[in-house]
Amino acid sequence: MTTRTAGSPSATRPENSTPPRHARWAHLLPTALLLVAATAFVLPLWVMLAGSLKSMDEIHHGSLLLPPLRPTLGAWRQALDALSPGLVNSLLITVPAVLLSTLLGALSGYALAFSRWRAGSRALSNLLVLAAFIPLQLFLYPAVLGLAWVGLFGTLAGAVLAHVVFGLPLTTILFKGHFEQLPVELLRAAQIDGAGFARTFFSVVLPISMPMCAVVMLLQFTGIWNDFIVGLVFAGAENRPMTVQLTNIVGTTFGERAYNAEMASALFTAALPLVVYFYSGRLFVRGVLSGAVKG
Amino acid sequence: MTTGAAIEIRSCCVGYGAAQVLHDIDLDIAEGEFVVLVGPSGCGKSTLLNTIAGFIDHSAGQLAISGRDVTGVPPKDRGIGMVFQSYALYPHMTARQNLGFALKVAGVPRGEIARRVDSVAELLQLQPVLDKRPGALSGGQRQRIAIGRALVRDAAVYLFDEPLSNLDALLRNELRIELKRLHQSLRKTMVYVTHDQVEAMTLADRLVVLNQGRVQQIGTPLEVFSKPANRFVASFIGSPAMNFIDASVCESAGGRMLELPFARLPLDELTSAASPSTPADIVLGVRPEHVVLDTNGAEAQGTVTLTEPMGSQTLVWVRCGGIELSSLQAPHLGFAPGQPVGLQLDTRFCSMFDRASGRRI
Numbered sequence: 159m160t161t162r163t164a165g166s167p168s169a170t171r172p173e174n175s176t177p178p179r180h181a182r183w184a185h186l187l188p189t190a191l192l193l194v195a196a197t198a199f200v201l202p203l204w205v206m207l208a209g210s211l212k213s214m215d216e217i218h219h220g221s222l223l224l225p226p227l228r229p230t231l232g233a234w235r236q237a238l239d240a241l242s243p244g245l246v247n248s249l250l251i252t253v254p255a256v257l258l259s260t261l262l263g264a265l266s267g268y269a270l271a272f273s274r275w276r277a278g279s280r281a282l283s284n285l286l287v288l289a290a291f292i293p294l295q296l297f298l299y300p301a302v303l304g305l306a307w308v309g310l311f312g313t314l315a316g317a318v319l320a321h322v323v324f325g326l327p328l329t330t331i332l333f334k335g336h337f338e339q340l341p342v343e344l345l346r347a348a349q350i351d352g353a354g355f356a357r358t359f360f361s362v363v364l365p366i367s368m369p370m371c372a373v374v375m376l377l378q379f380t381g382i383w384n385d386f387i388v389g390l391v392f393a394g395a396e397n398r399p400m401t402v403q404l405t406n407i408v409g410t411t412f413g414e415r416a417y418n419a420e421m422a423s424a425l426f427t428a429a430l431p432l433v434v435y436f437y438s439g440r441l442f443v444r445g446v447l448s449g450a451v452k453g
Numbered sequence: 454m455t456t457g458a459a460i461e462i463r464s465c466c467v468g469y470g471a472a473q474v475l476h477d478i479d480l481d482i483a484e485g486e487f488v489v490l491v492g493p494s495g496c497g498k499s500t501l502l503n504t505i506a507g508f509i510d511h512s513a514g515q516l517a518i519s520g521r522d523v524t525g526v527p528p529k530d531r532g533i534g535m536v537f538q539s540y541a542l543y544p545h546m547t548a549r550q551n552l553g554f555a556l557k558v559a560g561v562p563r564g565e566i567a568r569r570v571d572s573v574a575e576l577l578q579l580q581p582v583l584d585k586r587p588g589a590l591s592g593g594q595r596q597r598i599a600i601g602r603a604l605v606r607d608a609a610v611y612l613f614d615e616p617l618s619n620l621d622a623l624l625r626n627e628l629r630i631e632l633k634r635l636h637q638s639l640r641k642t643m644v645y646v647t648h649d650q651v652e653a654m655t656l657a658d659r660l661v662v663l664n665q666g667r668v669q670q671i672g673t674p675l676e677v678f679s680k681p682a683n684r685f686v687a688s689f690i691g692s693p694a695m696n697f698i699d700a701s702v703c704e705s706a707g708g709r710m711l712e713l714p715f716a717r718l719p720l721d722e723l724t725s726a727a728s729p730s731t732p733a734d735i736v737l738g739v740r741p742e743h744v745v746l747d748t749n750g751a752e753a754q755g756t757v758t759l760t761e762p763m764g765s766q767t768l769v770w771v772r773c774g775g776i777e778l779s780s781l782q783a784p785h786l787g788f789a790p791g792q793p794v795g796l797q798l799d800t801r802f803c804s805m806f807d808r809a810s811g812r813r814i
Binding site for chain 2: 349
């Protein structure tokens with residue numbers, strides 16, 4: 159509390175004194191840079207949004223940047239019709255895959271962090287780091303063979319399993335790093351209180367790691383929702399997620415390209431992660447900082 | 454190894470070779486005793502406590518709690534309760550849930566948990582905060598809950614790892630008194646680690662002074678204070694700190710004398726244990742309260758160089774025979790720098806140490 163008041167300008171600076179000259183102009187450069195960056199991100203979004211509400215006629219004759227003069231939901235209707243099955247598939251793949259990869263990552267991260275066999279734990283962690291940074295394309299062929307062998311190739315469960323396996327190295331490493339920062343006295347207190355491995359994990363460690371769980375789930379959610387290759391290869395023709403169906407729509411080259419429908423479809427596909435990020439942004443920041451600041 | 458003691462430690466070592474942190478610890482703690490492990494940081498006191506708790510394995514020797522060898526027994530099965538320096542409360546649980554967690558894990562029925570939590574809460578005056586989470590509580594309340602969490606378990610031995618050092622001075626004194634009252638009424642075996650010698654002196658039935666992984670002295674606070682076993686204990690225990698004066702034994706017409714920079718004292722007056730084997734090089738230890746300042750009839754003359762008023766008493770530094778000595782005086786006597794004073798040592802309370810080994814003579 160005291161440091162905050164001491165650091166605030168009103169407390170340290172006399173009221174009628176002018177700030178030093180450079181301070182008044184120093185903030186202009188970052189602000190300008192931020193404005194440029196914001197424009198670079200917002201402009202394409204605007205083009206997409208405006209385009210998705212235009213008819214093909216208007217797209218052919220007007221500028222890309224103009225707002226729709228006669229807004230129509232026709233393109234959105236087309237996108238919904240084409241992508242609804244994909245939306246359901248995406249949810250059926252993403253939700254279980256996110257939950258499982260987070261929970262299993264937390265469990266194995268906990269085991270690795272507190273294993274009494276230090277050398278083994280370290281070796282395994284190094285392997286996981288390696289695995290997390292090798293592109294998953296390298297594992298596609300063996301994974302296809304493996305899933306075919308257990309009879310899950312071309313099913314929703316197969317896609318979920320592939321996502322969980324490919325996601326586990328990263329989630330495990332993240333959780334391991336987080337758990338190693340937990341105060342050792344807290345875990346000792348749980349030990350004295352008689353809590354074993356599972357009890358300590360579920361009653362003490364997991365509840366106080368909720369911000370970390372949120373971070374990992376968000377990371378996994380965006381990764382899995384936006385995934386293309388796992389869905390394409392492992393889910394099977396009937397179970398293709400939204401992203402795969404989107405490419406089919408956008409990639410068709412017969413006749414006239416329906417730009418308005420393509421833009422609506424792309425926006426539709428990106429909508430859920432956007433909403434999730436919008437609402438969890440604050441949580442995300444808190445989670446990233448939770449190890450650094452006390453409390 | 455069953456002598457009925459609460460804790461028996463026999464030639465216990467922790468660590469190996471160059472990394473050995475505890476050397477040959479021997480300690481018996483009686484049922485209901487309050488034992489304080491005290492020493493500077495890095496002396497091994499927390500290691501010893503964690504060894505008793507079972508978080509650290511001893512590499513040699515034996516360790517028994519309630520007459521049972523606990524080598525290889527996990528902490529939860531050693532019948533101990535423990536209070537940590539950082540409180541280590543579960544932040545997502547209310548005070549009530551924190552207190553009851555161990556009982557819940559042990560499968561104690563709900564009604565019984567509620568009854569025991571309530572009785573501990575009453576003992577520590579925690580009822581008003583039982584439904585709050587640790588984050589909403591003050592440091593003192595948190596540490597009271599941590600103490601309560603240990604007491605609820607009804608263990609054979611309670612371990613305290615510097616429980617008061619995170620609190621501010623006023624609260625520390627308050628909780629120290631509360632802990633002493635608690636021990637007087639419960640009469641449970643308690644082992645308490647601190648680096649604070651005031652805390653150690655005031656709380657302990659018996660003190661264990663540790664330095665560099667070895668026991669320096671075990672005794673009641675008054676024994677350790679008045680008859681320190683070596684120079685380390687003498688300098689560590691007692692505040693303000695003891696004066697050390699280099700001295701040598703010499704023969705003279707009146708018998709053997711101790712030659713100080715500013716005076717000669719007959720050796721018989723200082724110790725009854727003086728013998729022909731008494732080494733010639735000696736360090737005389739005198740506490741500031743036993744350096745008597747007097748303006749007339751003293752055996753040595755000195756000059757006041759500095760005064761440190763401490764409220765109830767003033768520490769007066771006197772230069773005499775080329776060395777500086779501190780002396781505790783009543784503030785109303787008004788000693789001031791530059792003032793010449795007579796100086797005398799109260800020989801009844803001096804300690805003599807072998808200058809080479811540092812051991813008490």
